[in-house]
Amino acid sequence: MKAKICIFGASGQIGKSLIRKLTKADYRVTAITRNLHQKGHVLKTQGNPGYLDVVEVNIFDEKKIRELIKNTDICINLIGVLYEKDKFNTFKNIHESFPSILANLCREYNIKQFIHLSALGLEMALDSQYAQSKLNGENFIKKNFNSVTILRPSVVYSVDDNFTTNFMKLLNILPFFPLYYNGETKFYPIHCSDLTEIIYKVVNHNIQSSTIECVGNEEISLKEILQRLLKLIDKKRFLIPIPFLLAKLSANFFQLLSKPLLTVDQLKLLKYHNIPSGKYKTNFDLGFPSYANFDLEVEKYCFMWKKEGQYSNKKYKNN
Numbered sequence: 001m002k003a004k005i006c007i008f009g010a011s012g013q014i015g016k017s018l019i020r021k022l023t024k025a026d027y028r029v030t031a032i033t034r035n036l037h038q039k040g041h042v043l044k045t046q047g048n049p050g051y052l053d054v055v056e057v058n059i060f061d062e063k064k065i066r067e068l069i070k071n072t073d074i075c076i077n078l079i080g081v082l083y084e085k086d087k088f089n090t091f092k093n094i095h096e097s098f099p100s101i102l103a104n105l106c107r108e109y110n111i112k113q114f115i116h117l118s119a120l121g122l123e124m125a126l127d128s129q130y131a132q133s134k135l136n137g138e139n140f141i142k143k144n145f146n147s148v149t150i151l152r153p154s155v156v157y158s159v160d161d162n163f164t165t166n167f168m169k170l171l172n173i174l175p176f177f178p179l180y181y182n183g184e185t186k187f188y189p190i191h192c193s194d195l196t197e198i199i200y201k202v203v204n205h206n207i208q209s210s211t212i213e214c215v216g217n218e219e220i221s222l223k224e225i226l227q228r229l230l231k232l233i234d235k236k237r238f239l240i241p242i243p244f245l246l247a248k249l250s251a252n253f254f255q256l257l258s259k260p261l262l263t264v265d266q267l268k269l270l271k272y273h274n275i276p277s278g279k280y281k282t283n284f285d286l287g288f289p290s291y292a293n294f295d296l297e298v299e300k301y302c303f304m305w306k307k308e309g310q311y312s313n314k315k316y317k318n319n
Contacts, residue, residue, distance in 0.1 A: 003112060005029050011042070012160075018076070018196050019043070020046050021199075022203070029047055029053070073113070074113040077117060079094060082162065082263075100137070102116075103144035106144075106148075107145045113206065114141075115149045115199060116150050118134050124273075151202070154188040155274060171233065171237055172233060175238065176239070177226060179239050183221060183226065185270050191292030213276045215290065222270070250262070
């Protein structure tokens with residue numbers, strides 16, 4: 001019988017894709033969500049019947065989490081936040097305290113594998129609370145469960161992301177777009193399906209005690225990303241470099257929104273390239289390459305921001 005897998009953060013773009021991948025391969029998956037009423041109906045459609053259980057749990061209810069960990073073989077933590085929402089959803093609670101709790105329980109119950117999703121480029125960005133909390137979380141886990149596998153992806157994109165979709169929304173309505181740090185920050189965007197495949201192979205090959213930097217197959221600067229997105233949605237916009245003080249002022253305003261477009265902490269992160277450090281192996285080093293092409297993948301869902309929507313394609317126009 002294949003291993004039982006418990007996924008925290010199952011309702012996000014990576015979680016849903018991973019559920020499909022694992023249940024298709026006959027793994028029994030328990031998907032954890034904090035809001036069953038809101039997310040459960042979607043999650044239940046992601047897995048093969050009989051191979052998926054969806055459970056509602058507050059991630060700080062250690063008693064319930066203990067029961068879940070006790071009955072699983074592999075624990076996967078995908079939970080993370082890009083900004084702090086309230087006194088509970090803070091960087092410290094989500095990125096440090098919760099992973100530490102999981103690591104302790106995994107050690108206590110001698111879990112076969114613990115896979116933790118972190119982020120790329122943390123050591124360079126220590127003036128960012130997000131980066132510092134992610135790094136602290138990694139260190140706490142390693143102290144409590146030294147055979148953990150930590151995955152550090154560059155920015156992850158797909159139709160369900162908060163990266164390309166947010167950019168295209170803004171580029172669709174704004175006459176110009178600010179270039180922070182001249183748009184020179186470099187990324188290795190990785191498609192959700194490629195990251196899911198990496199996690200699947202880590203599970204399947206029982207890889208432990210590793211830190212893996214997960215990257216796509218192309219280095220792209222922020223300015224190049226915006227230019228490509230503009231081309232894909234058939235828009236022309238001015239990309240204007242702005243000084244740091246003005247950028248910080250705009251970030252202070254944007255972070256007041258219920259779903260911030262940019263925070264001061266994220267502005268700090270943009271100072272640093274989101275590329276492999278050279279300290280750890282990448283997915284390519286391990287023989288797990290990324291295949292998705294950025295332009296081709298985004299083209300599949302960019303029509304939502306085109307003037308004529310799904311009928312913008314030439315094959316429709318010529319009919």
